[in-house]
């Protein structure tokens with residue numbers, strides 16, 4: 377390979393690598409899920425001060441102290457159950473009509489019916505990403 381071609385290849389590789397790194401930085405699925413479904417009530421930093429919080433009759437809890445209030449361990453099980461509706465909290469609507477619609481409802485993604493697609497895994501991946509994001513919001 378000529379020196380010139382090699383340099384061109386390296387330049388292309390470096391820019392592809394940089395573009396991938398930038399894309400990886402931008403794609404934070406958990407943050408995206410949180411901002412789409414939770415931020416209106418729980419607030420951008422999770423402190424319970426989202427714009428909707430004033431309209432509710434129940435106090436929106438601070439999600440940054442879940443670990444602190446659970447003896448230093450993030451309460452994964454409890455939070456999963458709250459997100460998927462197994463553990464109902466007043467502010468999240470009913471089991472039939474959770475406030476974030478059917479996003480986390482494995483049965484409710486008929487638009488993918490034509491594809492070899494596993495709804496439960498799709499929902500689980502988004503839930504885990506959200507759990508990861510909530511874990512990152514925790515105060516020490």
Ligand code: HEC
Nearest residue numbers: 413414416417428434435436437455458465466467468475
């Ligand atoms: C419509 C407003 C609203 C939205 C949107 C909302 N929440 Fe909540 N959330 C509440 C309220 C109000 C409570 C407290 C309810 C209660 O105490 O009965 C709560 C409670 C919780 C709790 C329990 C906290 C604790 O300390 O026990 C968790 C965890 C939680 N929400 C996570 C989420 C996540 C994750 C999302 C997004 C997928 C979300 N919430 C979206 C209003 C909301």
